[in-house]
Amino acid sequence: MENFYLEIKHIDKKTKARCGILHTPHGNVEIPMFMPVGTLATVKTLSPEEVKQLGAGVILANTYHLFLRPGEDIVAKAGGLHKFMNYDGPILTDSGGFQVFSLQDNRKISEEGVTFKSHLNGDTLFFSPEKVIDIEEKLGADIIMSFDECIPYPVSHEYAKKSVERTLRWAERGLLAHKRSDQALFGIVQGGEFEDLREHSARALSQMNFDGYSIGGTSIGEPKDVCLRMVDYSLKYLPESKPRYLMGVGSIDYILEGIERGIDMFDCVLPTRIARHGALMTSKGRINIKDAKYKDDFSSLDGECDCYTCKNYTKAYLRHLFVADEAFGKRLMSIHNLRFLIKMMEEARKAIQEDRFLEFKDSMIKKYGDKRGF
RNA sequence: GCGAAUGUGGUGAAGAGGCUAACACAACCGGCUGUGAACCGGUCAUUCGUGGGUUCGAGCCCCAUCAUUCGCC
Numbered sequence: 001m002e003n004f005y006l007e008i009k010h011i012d013k014k015t016k017a018r019c020g021i022l023h024t025p026h027g028n029v030e031i032p033m034f035m036p037v038g039t040l041a042t043v044k045t046l047s048p049e050e051v052k053q054l055g056a057g058v059i060l061a062n063t064y065h066l067f068l069r070p071g072e073d074i075v076a077k078a079g080g081l082h083k084f085m086n087y088d089g090p091i092l093t094d095s096g097g098f099q100v101f102s103l104q105d106n107r108k109i110s111e112e113g114v115t116f117k118s119h120l121n122g123d124t125l126f127f128s129p130e131k132v133i134d135i136e137e138k139l140g141a142d143i144i145m146s147f148d149e150c151i152p153y154p155v156s157h158e159y160a161k162k163s164v165e166r167t168l169r170w171a172e173r174g175l176l177a178h179k180r181s182d183q184a185l186f187g188i189v190q191g192g193e194f195e196d197l198r199e200h201s202a203r204a205l206s207q208m209n210f211d212g213y214s215i216g217g218t219s220i221g222e223p224k225d226v227c228l229r230m231v232d233y234s235l236k237y238l239p240e241s242k243p244r245y246l247m248g249v250g251s252i253d254y255i256l257e258g259i260e261r262g263i264d265m266f267d268c269v270l271p272t273r274i275a276r277h278g279a280l281m282t283s284k285g286r287i288n289i290k291d292a293k294y295k296d297d298f299s300s301l302d303g304e305c306d307c308y309t310c311k312n313y314t315k316a317y318l319r320h321l322f323v324a325d326e327a328f329g330k331r332l333m334s335i336h337n338l339r340f341l342i343k344m345m346e347e348a349r350k351a352i353q354e355d356r357f358l359e360f361k362d363s364m365i366k367k368y369g370d371k372r373g374f
Numbered sequence: 375g376c377g378a379a380u381g382u383g384g385u386g387a388a389g390a391g392g393c394u395a396a397c398a399c400a401a402c403c404g405g406c407u408g409u410g411a412a413c414c415g416g417u418c419a420u421u422c423g424u425g426g427g428u429u430c431g432a433g434c435c436c437c438a439u440c441a442u443u444c445g446c447c
Contacts, residue, residue, distance in 0.1 A: 039409050060408075098408045106410095119410040145408080188408090219407045247408040254407080269409045276412050279405085292402070330412060 001211050004142070004184040006031070006243045006264070012357040016235075016262035019352040022057070022243055024090040024142045025182050026082065029057030030349055031243065031264035034255065034341045035092060036272060039065050041075075041085040043338075044272055045331040048087035054307070054335065055342045058143070059087060060267050063135050064096030064127075068118055072138040080140030092143040092267075093136050096127060097188065097216070098248070101150035109149060111166060129170040130177040137180045145214065146174040148188040153222040160192035164201050175208055184211035186245060189234040192217060193226050198233035206239050213238045214245035215263075219254070228257055235261055252281070252344065252368055256361045259348055271337035276330045278322050281340045285368055289333065294319040307339035308332075 008020040021028050035058040036043045036051055043051050043059060051059060061081060066072060078084035081091050100107055100114050107116035113128030129147040136144035148167045151160055171187045178185050187205035191197030205213060215234045218227045231246060238244055243265060246258045250268020258266060271281065278290045282302040287294075297315040309318070309332040321329025344364070351360035 037409065062409080094408050099410080102410065150408080214408080216408070250407050268407050270407045273409065273411065274406060277406065288404080325412070327412080
C-alpha cells in the first residue's frame with residue numbers, strides 16, 4: 001500500500017527503541033504511540049475533538065462490536081467510520097479475534113472460522129477471515145487487523161501449535177480477500193509463550209508482506225516475564241521496516257518495556273476504563289479518587305500534567321463528581337489518564353531522539369516502582 | 375391524662391424460640407491491560423431501646439420501664 005508506510009527517524013543508541021512517523025491516508029502520526037480505544041466508534045465519554053486535542057494519533061474501533069451494532073452496512077452507508085464518527089484522523093479496526101476469545105463459552109472454532117453467539121441477543125453468528133476483512137473494508141479504517149485466534153494462557157504446546165498454524169492460514173486468506181488499496185492490513189503474531197511457535201508465526205507472517213505486524217496473545221493474565229518473552233520471541237523475526245504493534249498493552253511499565261524492544265504502537269482500554277472507575281495515573285503513582293482523603297483536597301490531580309482536567313479542576317471536585325456518579329467526572333478523568341499516557345509517549349520519543357531512552361525508562365519506573373503498577 | 379401501634383447497624387429493613395442476625399443502600403478499601411466492563415470484589419450489628427423474668431436455648435414469649443408515632447380528652 002502506497003500511502004501507508006513507516007518512516008523511522010532515529011533508533012536509540014543503547015536500546016532498540018525507535019521513533020519516527022507513520023504515514024496513513026488520514027494523516028501522519030508519530031511513533032511510538034498510544035492509541036485510545038473506541039470500541040463502538042467512540043472513545044467512551046469523549047468527543048473526537050477532545051481525543052485529538054490530547055495528542056492521540058490513532059483511534060481504535062472494533063469489528064465485532066460494530067458488526068453487531070449498528071452493522072457494517074450502516075457504517076458504509078454513512079460514508080465509512082471517519083464520517084460516521086466525525087473523526088478525520090487515522091482509525092484502526094481490531095478484527096474481533098480477541099472478542100471471540102473473550103466469548104470463550106459461546107464459540108466454536110473450526111478451520112473455516114468461528115461460530116459464536118452474540119453477547120447482545122444470543123444470535124448464532126459466524127466469522128471467517130474473509131468475512132472479517134469484508135466487514136473491515138466496509139467500516140473503512142486506515143489500518144485493519146487480520147482475524148486471529150487469541151489463545152489463552154496457559155495452554156499446551158500442542159494446542160498452541162495447532163492454533164498458530166490455523167491463524168497463519170487465516171492470515172493468508174485475509175490477505176487474499178483484502179481488496180481496498182487505501183487500507184493497511186496487519187498480521188498478528190501468536191504462539192503463546194513458546195519460542196519456536198512465536199518464531200514460526202513471525203517468520204511466516206513476515207513472508208506474507210503485510211503492511212504492519214502486531215503481537216497478540218499477551219496481557220491475558222500471564223506473568224510479566226512471560227509477556228516480555230513472548231514479545232522478544234516475536235519481535236526477533238519481524239521486519240524492522242514495518243510498524244510493530246503490541247496489542248492490548250497499556251500499563252506504564254509494560255509500554256516502556258515494549259518501546260525499549262522496538263514496539264511502535266500500543267492500545268489499551270486501561271486508561272479509559274480505570275478512569276471511569278475512579279483510578280487515575282499520576283506522576284506520583286496511581287490514585288483512587290473515591291478515597292475519603294480527597295474529600296477536601298483542593299489541589300489538582302497532578303501538578304506535572306498539562307491536561308484540561310488538571311489545569312481546571314481539583315481532586316475534591318473530581319471525587320464529588322465520581323461519588324455522585326456524574327458523567328462529567330468520568331469524562332474529566334478519561335481526559336487526564338489518556339493525556340498522561342500520551343504525554344509519556346511524547347517524552348519517550350524525545351528521549352529516543354536524544355539517545356537517553358534507558359534513563360528515561362528507569363526514571364519513570366523508579367517513580368512508579370514502589371507504587372502499584374497500572 | 376387515657377388508649378393503640380412501633381422500637382433490630384449510618385439508612386431502609388428481613389427475622390413469628392434453635393447453628394456465626396438475611397438482603398439492599400450508604401460508608402470505607404481494592405481491582406480492572408486488542409472494552410460482553412459507568413463494572414467486579416472485599417470490609418462494615420460480639421448484638422436486636424433499657425432492666426428483669428420464663429426456657430437447655432430469647433431479636434422472637436412474659437413483666438416493668440423509657441422513647442417515638444397516631445387517636446381521644
